[in-house]
Amino acid sequence: MTIVDMTSSEIGVLWSQYIQNSMSLHMMKYFNEIVEDKEIRTIVEKTLRFTLNVNTEIEHLFHNERIPTPEGFTDKDVNIHAPRLYTDSFILSFLEMFGKAGTVAYCLSQSASSRHDIRKFFTDCLLNVSNLYNLSVDLGLEKGLYVRPPYMTKPKNADYIEGKAYFTKGFNPFTKRTLNSIEIMHLFENFKTNQIGSFICTSFAQTTETKEIKKFFVNGKKIGTKHVKIFSNKLAESNIEPPSSSDHGVTESTTRVFSDKLMMFLKTVLTASGQGNYSAASTASMRYDLVADYQRLSAEVALYAKDGLDIMLKHHWLEEPPQYPDRSKLINQ
CATH class of the missing domain: 1.20.1260.10 (Ferritin, core subunit, four-helix bundle)
Structure with a gap:
C-alpha cells in the first residue's frame, strides 16, 4: 500500500493528542506514586502505559514524516515525590473523566483522518480508552464511589409535543x-x-x-x-x-x-x-x-x-x- 503524505487534519489531531497525552502522562506518574487502593492503581498503571504508547507511536509517525515533535511536558513539570494531594476517590473520578473525554477526542481524530495507518491508530486508541473508561466506571460501581444519574419513572406511551x-x-x-x-x-x-x-x-x-x-x-x-x-x-x-x-x-x-x-x-x-x-x-x-x-x-x-x-x-x-x-x-x- 502506497503511503501518502499526512493531511493538515491528520497533522493537527496527532499534534493535539501528543500535547494532551504528554500532560496526562505526567499526571498519571504522580497518581501512580500516591494511590493507595490496589485496584485503582491497576487502572492508573494501564492508563500510564496507554498514554506512553500513544505518544511513542505519534513520535514515530512524525519522525517518518520529518515533522518536529512538539515539546509538550517533561519530568520537570511534575514532582512525583510530593506529598499526597488527592484522595483515591478523586483519582478514580479523574480516570473516569479521562476515559470519557478520550473517547470523544479519539473518535473526532479518527473521523478527521484519511490515511489507513492513522485511522487504524486512532481506532486502536478509541478501543483502548473506551476500555479504560469502562474499567473506571465498573470499579466505581463496585466500590460505591460512582455517582449514577438520577432514576425516573418509565414512560407508558410514546407521546408527541403539543404546542410551544x-x-x-x-x-x-x-x-x-x-x-x-x-x-x-x-x-x-x-x-x-x-x-x-x-x-x-x-x-x-x-x-x-x-x-x-x-x-x-x-x-x-x-x-x-x-x-x-x-x-x-x-x-x-x-x-x-x-x-x-x-x-x-x-x-x-x-x-x-x-x-x-x-x-x-x-x-x-x-x-x-x-x-x-x-x-x-x-x-x-x-x-x-x-x-x-x-x-x-x-x-x-x-x-x-x-x-x-x-x-x-x-x-x-x-x-x-x-x-x-x-x-x-x-x-x-
Whole structure:
C-alpha cells in the first residue's frame, strides 16, 4: 500500500493528542506514586502505559514524516515525590473523566483522518480508552464511589409535543414543566464535570506560589461552584436529588506537585471541554430557560478562558501548532 503524505487534519489531531497525552502522562506518574487502593492503581498503571504508547507511536509517525515533535511536558513539570494531594476517590473520578473525554477526542481524530495507518491508530486508541473508561466506571460501581444519574419513572406511551408551551414553560415558577430525560442527562453531567473542575482548581490554587495564577484558579473554583449550584437547583426544581459526594478529593497539602505551565494547560483543556458541553446541552435542551442559562454560563466561561490564555501567552507556555504556509508572504519575499 502506497503511503501518502499526512493531511493538515491528520497533522493537527496527532499534534493535539501528543500535547494532551504528554500532560496526562505526567499526571498519571504522580497518581501512580500516591494511590493507595490496589485496584485503582491497576487502572492508573494501564492508563500510564496507554498514554506512553500513544505518544511513542505519534513520535514515530512524525519522525517518518520529518515533522518536529512538539515539546509538550517533561519530568520537570511534575514532582512525583510530593506529598499526597488527592484522595483515591478523586483519582478514580479523574480516570473516569479521562476515559470519557478520550473517547470523544479519539473518535473526532479518527473521523478527521484519511490515511489507513492513522485511522487504524486512532481506532486502536478509541478501543483502548473506551476500555479504560469502562474499567473506571465498573470499579466505581463496585466500590460505591460512582455517582449514577438520577432514576425516573418509565414512560407508558410514546407521546408527541403539543404546542410551544412545552418550550416556554420554564420561566414561570408556577407553570414550569418538569425536566425531560435529555435535559436531566446534560444537567447531571455538567454538574459532575464542574464539581471535578472545582476540586482541581482548589488543588492548584493551594499548591502554586504565583499570585496571578493562584487568583486565576480561585476564580475558577468560584465559577465552578456557582455553576454546580445552578445545575443543582434546576434538578431540585423537578424534585430530583442532586448528586453528592462526601469525599472532597483534595488533601490539605500545599506542596507544589505540577508546574504552573501544566496546571494552566489542564485548566485550558477543561475549560474548552466545558464550553463544548454547554453548547451541546443548549442545543439538546427543550426548555428555553435552560437554553438561556447555558448560553449565559458559556459566555462567563469564555471570559475566564480568555484570562487563562492571556496568562499562558504572557509566560510563553503556548506551543504553536504546525502552520500553513503564508503564500502572500512567500510571493513578496
